[in-house]
Amino acid sequence: MKNWFHSWRAAVRIARRDAWRYKGRSFLVLAMIALPILGVSAVDLTLRSSELSASESLDRMIGAADARFNDAAVAGVPILQTPDGEMHTPAKDYGDKAWPGGPTDVTKTFPAGAVVLTDSSGSAKLTTAHGLLQTEVRELKAADPVARGILTLLDGRFPEKADEVAATSHFLETSGLKVGSALSPRGSDTTYRIVGSYELPNDLKTDQVNALPGAFLAPYAKAVEKAGLTAPGVSTTYLVKTPGGFTWNMVQQINTKGVAVTSRAVLLDPPADSEVPLYQKDGWANFETSSGAQAAELAALGTVVGLAMLEICLLAGPAFAVGARRSRRQLGLVGANGGSRSHIRAIVLSGGLVIGVAAAVTGTVLALILTFALQPLLEDAMGQRFGSFDIRPLELLAIALLAVLTGLLAAIVPAVTSSRQTVLASLTGRRGVRRSSRVLPLVGLGALLLGGAIALYGSLVSDQFVIVAGGSAIAELGVVAMTPALVGLFGRTGRWLPLSPRLALRDAVRNRGRTAPAVAAVLAAVAGTVAVSTYAASDDAQQAAEYTARLPHGAVSALVVEDGGRDVPAVREAVQRLFPIDTRADVNRVSVGKPGCSPYGEGAGCGRYEIVIPPANECPLWARSDRGEDPSEKFSKEERRKLAEDWRCQEHSGGFYGDGGLLVGDAKLLNVLGIEDAGAEKALAEGKVVSFSKAQLDRNGKVTVKVITDTEKALKAEQEGKPAPGTLTALPAHQVSGDPNSYGVQALITPAAAKAAGLSTVPLGSFYSTERMPTAEQRQKLDGEIAKLGSDVDFHLEEGFVGESSIVLLVLTVFAGLVTIGAAGIATGLAQADAEADLKTLSAVGAPPRVRRTLSGFQCGVVAAMGVILGSAAGVLPAIGLRLTEERERLRFYEESLDEGWGAMSSPPYVPIVVPWETLAALLVLVPLGAALLAALVTRSRGAVARRAAI
Structure with a gap:
């Protein structure tokens, strides 16, 4: 043991002195090994620091509260939930029937004496230094101790009056505003003053303003509805604090009233899967990463690490080999003084050990320093704050050992080669006659054939x-x-x-x-x-x-669906002014209900419409069944394959950008889309519908439009497999000859013909043909103009693939x-x-x-x-x-x-x-x-x- 220890200590000392003597070669090998260690260690530190503990996650989610109550929107029927409250479903099995829907009075489920904070979220378009910005609005009394931890105050204070707001730092940066500036929502005369800036630790890139409960969203909704538009939706949850917290049994009792609960006590000490009734239902098992998936991930990680080590060994190995040859006289002296081959191998291997240890220490220390120094930049890049600077010594040690192992592996072949040289050859510098191995190429050829056969299979x-x-x-x-x-x-x-x-x-x-x-x-x-x-x-x-091109090459479309097309004129003017426009085709959409209703009929007082496909033109594979059965089950495989070639099954009807299938415009649109059909232009002049879908026309050559005023009844009927109730209007139509590419436009009608048919329309946008492809500078200017409007503009310039x-x-x-x-x-x-x-x-x-x-x-x-x-x-x-x-x-x-x-x-x-x-x-x-x-x-x-x- 003493001889073994002393021989290796001497070998390490010789290797250390040799590495210091040839600093250039040593630094090269050290850098090759240390750089991957630096990268992997930095990634490990970053990921571990960004992983939040259950307590840290709860502080950012519910602050100092004991639970967050959330309406499950099932009209108060009992529900089953997961322990974290993220997923829930009615406790009763409704089968094919629709689930109950509707709000629940959450306030009736609060324990006596509990402290409760309302947390409401909505959205609004706010005035900024550049124009308008769609922003999340959160009504929460952030200064209350119960909410501490959800929002982190950076400057100023949280709002204390109804006309005050605080804003995230990202919103202030994006909007060009600052603490002390004033802002107001679009369509409202109310002005708010920014009194502070804050951040959301879990989402640093959120544009959000904070107001007191009831100070912003309700007045804004009234102003929007007064203008005839649809008010944005508002979601409300409740932060509840009570002595003793909420156990899993208490959470289940609250679930019986249709309310989901995220409890601090439950998340810190979650129940076993057998105690969660939701996991006992079919399809609701607590799926975790399978062992097969984990094995695949480990195999992939091992492959990457193995290939990286192989690459480093292939590059570093020759350096050790040359170093050993340049030190062959020194190694020969070791042999001349009684050293054995094992001593020579130990000296060369010690070179790999010394470089590996130095690379491990260097890479790990640099990873710690750089990760700590760059923590703010890393947090900004990830979009969230670290929970803490988490150092896992065992993981860093394992990563560092990879460097040591890599250094040793790179030195193995040079060590064996050096030990085989005779003392005389080492002292005289003669290399002798060296033959390459005949076994290694045969092994390689076998691996090549085996791998090729596996890949071929x-x-x-x-x-x-x-x-x-x-x-x-x-x-x-x-x-x-x-x-x-x-x-x-x-x-x-x-x-x-x-x-x-x-x-x-x-x-x-x-x-x-x-x-x-x-x-x-x-x-x-x-x-x-x-x-x-x-x-x-x-x-x-x-x-x-x-x-699939959305438009002809070089063509442009700019469509605005929200707010009844309020910003369409401004968008049209901006595109016309900044782009080399040749032809502009203005289009509208059919609107059912208030002017601000969306094409999908969402919101109170809003409806929708659709083009009715005649039964004779419906694909038998997709025909509606009153019993809710799959119609394709009536056919055999051969019949299904044959029907797949039927023109009725190859017709893909549907709306253009959710317009229900009927676009309101004139013949200019045909010109922009590159459709040449004299009959189509004539039909538009005669007030007919120009159809690009053969399935839309009935036997009389007409297109039937169904106007649905009650969206909820229509949805219920469709769930039962019945046609949606509505008013039918048959319009004369013209089928475009041939099979032109209409780029998603199903049918076209002029504004005068739509008005004559009793269809209300609102502006949708415009299509443009260009004289030449717009430059990058023109596109950037247009993007800036559109951003100032604050509207959700569906803009598309067709550049091809x-x-x-x-x-x-x-x-x-x-x-x-x-x-x-x-x-x-x-x-x-x-x-x-x-x-x-x-x-x-x-x-x-x-x-x-x-x-x-x-x-x-x-x-x-x-x-x-x-x-x-x-x-x-x-x-x-x-x-x-x-x-x-x-x-x-x-x-x-x-x-x-x-x-x-x-x-x-x-x-x-x-x-x-x-x-x-x-x-x-x-x-x-x-x-x-x-x-x-x-x-x-x-x-x-x-x-x-x-x-x-x-x-």
């Missing part, structure tokens, strides 16, 4: 992506194992090359111990990049084929290029250090000074070129396998949809395989060339003058 037989990915990973590791042999095959091409590249290639082949790991590292990075790039380019091509993979491909190419240049540069630097004697010999025999620079460039280029070529070949195959697997899965889904009768809603799958030639060209040509030029530029033409004995 996964792509042609199985539907599991993980099989293809796993097989591809095994095959790639096989290629890595075959890299030394493949480097030797590359060396046979040197006979046809000039002097400098021939010397570089032969040096790479002769020193495979440092060349092969660098090539393998480049191979792994390039293979992953090519695989992802090929998949991304193929997916881009698939999305381009499936893309715009792929997102171009940025991904660029990032991946840059990443692979950096790894390639880095690995090749490391190999080149090690080659220069390893072959210094050869370079001095070249200089001594009369070689020009530029040979040194040229040789260095070609050494770097050779390593980069070999790695890129092998990596490109290894990366295309897994991408092809994944695409074939996806094609089989989509084809199976399409066949099932045909059998179920939904085939008309989809099209046969198109899953192309596209090779990103631009990316491959950049990797195959530009990256090796850039690496060679960079290495040549940074290399000195002349080396140091050597003594005769050193030559």
Whole structure:
């Protein structure tokens, strides 16, 4: 034990002194290992600090209260809830019948003597320094001790009077206002003064103002309704504080009155699943992450960590190998003085241990410092405050041990190689004749064949992506194992090359111990990049084929559904002024009820309308059943497949932006949409409806519009499988000839014809054709004008399909290029250090000074070129396998949809395989060339003058 301890202590001391002597090489390896440790440790600290404990979460949710009461909106019938109160359902099983709906008087469920705060939320458009801003309004007495913790005061104070509000810091930043400024909601004469700023710890990016209960939302609703518009909805909960809190039994008693409760006591000490009646109902089990999913996550995490360690070992291993060769005389002296092979291995391994420990300490300390220093920035990026700066020593220790393990693994091969050298060879500096292993290439070839077979099985037989990915990973590791042999095959091409590249290639082949790991590292990075790039380019091509344009290329639409189209004139003027408009087509929508009603009939006094499809034109697969049965069950699979080709089942009727299917406009809209039909223009002039859907017309060539004034009755009837009650109006119509692309417009009627038919209309917006594509500056100006209005404008400029993979491909190419240049540069630097004697010999025999620079460039280029070529070949195959697997899965889904009768809603799958030639060209040509030029530029033409004995 004493000898073992002393020998390792001596080995560590020697390794420490050697690392300090060669600071450049040591710092390079340390940085390679420490950077991943720094990143992983920082992520661990950030995630742990952002995770809130149950107590911290409750403080932000219910403040100092004991519970939050929430109306379940089931008309007071008993409910069952989850312990956190987030999910609930009526206790009674209503089967196919509709659940009861309606408010509950929550105030009757409060315990005697309880302290209660109301917490109401709504929304309003508020005046700002730039215009209007849609903002959340919260009525809560935030200064009350019960609410402490929900809102964090930053400046000033919380409101104390009815005409005062506080605002979140994000709202003040967005609106251009400050504490002391005045604001007012749109449509109201009431003005409020901002007396303080605050933040929501769980959502730092919320635009919200806080007012006293009853001071804002009720007056604003009255002002909106007075203007004939629909008031925004308001939700109210109650913060309740009572001695003793609320146990699970008390929560269940309150549930019998139709009220859901979020209790502090229950969340801090939750009941067992067997004590939660809701979990005993079918479909309401407490689903947690399955063991299979957890195993898959751990496997994915282990794969990523393993690949990262492999990459670091491949890059750091040659550095240890060269360091061992440069210290071979020192190692030879150890052997000459009685040291065994185990002592030499211990010295080289200690080098990895010393660098690993230094990298672990450096990475962990830097992660702690940077995470603590950047905490405000991290919180802003995540949108929430940390609960506390949570340090998990065991987790950080485990991450740090990865650095130590990586350093040891990187030094294993150099340690074994150094220990096999004889003492005489070490002392004289002779390398002897070294043969590459014949077993490793065979193992690699076996892994390549096995991985290829697994990937082939996964792509042609199985539907599991993980099989293809796993097989591809095994095959790639096989290629890595075959890299030394493949480097030797590359060396046979040197006979046809000039002097400098021939010397570089032969040096790479002769020193495979440092060349092969660098090539393998480049191979792994390039293979992953090519695989992802090929998949991304193929997916881009698939999305381009499936893309459905909303408008003709270059056309513009700007629609406003809310507030009865109040802001439509301003939007029209802004687009007309800022964009190069050719034709403008104004459109309205049919409105049922008050002018401010939405197209869906939401709110009191609001209705909706729909175009009635004649029974003869309904698809048999989707026909309405009075019993609520699925009509497709009446047909066999063969009949469903046949009906999928029926024109009635291929007609996709429906409204344009929720307008019910009938747009109010004139012939200009046909011009903007690029529809050329003289009969359509004539029909509009005659007051007819122009229909783009064959299913809408009955036998008499008319379109029937149903006006539904009572939305609740209509909804109840539809739930029972009956047609919604309403007033029917038949209008003469014209069917557009051919099959033109109407871009979602189902039918068009002029304003005069709509008025004659008794249909009320409100402004919706406009469609525009442009003389040329608007510039980015024009778009930004228009966005600013629309933002000032504060309206929810559905704006669309048709640019055609715009792929997102171009940025991904660029990032991946840059990443692979950096790894390639880095690995090749490391190999080149090690080659220069390893072959210094050869370079001095070249200089001594009369070689020009530029040979040194040229040789260095070609050494770097050779390593980069070999790695890129092998990596490109290894990366295309897994991408092809994944695409074939996806094609089989989509084809199976399409066949099932045909059998179920939904085939008309989809099209046969198109899953192309596209090779990103631009990316491959950049990797195959530009990256090796850039690496060679960079290495040549940074290399000195002349080396140091050597003594005769050193030559």
